[in-house]
Amino acid sequence: MRYELLGPLRVVTDEGDVASIGAQKIETLLEVLLIRADQVVGTEQLMGEIWSERVPRRATAGLHVYVSQLRKFLNRCGRPTSPVVTRPPGYLLRAGDDELDYREFVRLVDWGREHSREQRHDQASRFFEEALALWRGPIPCDLSTGPILEGFMTWLAEMHLECTEMLIDAQLELGQHREVVGRLYSLVAEHPLREAFYRQLMLALYRSDRQADALEVYRSVRRTLNDELGLEPCRALQELHRAILVADYALEHEATV
Structure with a gap:
């Protein structure tokens, strides 16, 4: 089974x-049990x-009902043995062999980052894509999200932007x-305070004779x-601006793989 959190939550059966x-x-x-997969999440945390x-x-009774309904949902998805187990002081979701898309995302980003460090830009690009x-x-x-979900979403959003930058x-x-100019214009419009995208756009435009x-x-x-x-x-950004003003030869670049 596969759990997908990179978008609206859904479960994909075998x-x-x-x-x-x-x-x-x-x-x-x-969502909270998946974020903390294979870890016990306390009942107080879950209720929060x-x-x-x-x-x-009557939140404790309500939580018991929601756990029961979640187990029935996962059972309908093809899990005869529930991955959600009671473990004092709360509950735990056993990931086992199931896939979590956000973990795959992190692995791919890490592989891409490693290739970038080794100057293998073609392979890095494929992993990031x-x-x-x-x-x-x-x-x-x-808007009523608790600290676990809020922290997770903030982390994921930052990872997504970092992956895009890399x-x-x-x-x-x-x-x-030339290929990245259009996308970068969209990115600076969407993230007007993220200076890295401006730097990339300026460099891309300069190398495109603009x-x-x-x-x-x-x-x-x-x-x-x-x-x-x-x-x-x-x-x-200031140094790049000065380099563009004097047409610094160091800004020219020969493609490398």
Whole structure:
């Protein structure tokens, strides 16, 4: 069986059937147990994740009901023996041989990072692309999320952005500067305070013989940072700006694999 959290939560059976949970609180329960797979999650923690700061008086009884319903759901997905077991002071989900997509995502990112360190940019690019392909869309965000889920979603979002940055760095090393320009324009619009994407866009534009556009990107990020935070661009952006102004030969690049 495969559990997928990189998008709306769903379970994929060994036969390839896809199942989703309609009830929000049971879905939250499964998400938390998957995030802490093979670890005991205390009942107090689970109740805090499910009800946040509004834990009802009969929350313990309610949690027992949700655990029972979750076990029935997983049983319908083809697990005759429930992976959710009672372990004081709470519950544990045994992952066993089941797959978790976010763990696969992390493995692929780590492999890509290792290849990047060894200057194997073609292989690194493939691993980063495989990692990003696992995402099925935005992860639903509940405003009443507890600390476990909130921390997990924050970590995943940062990992996703880091993977995207490393992929584009690898593509720039491979001489694919023209191919990444459009995507980078979208990324700086979506993440206007993330300076790494501006740096990559400026470099991609410069290598595409668009020096004036690269300088306009710098003016744009400088205005944004000044208006939003009262800050100047980071040193890397300032140095790249100066290098573009003098057409520094060091900015030229020969594609490497």
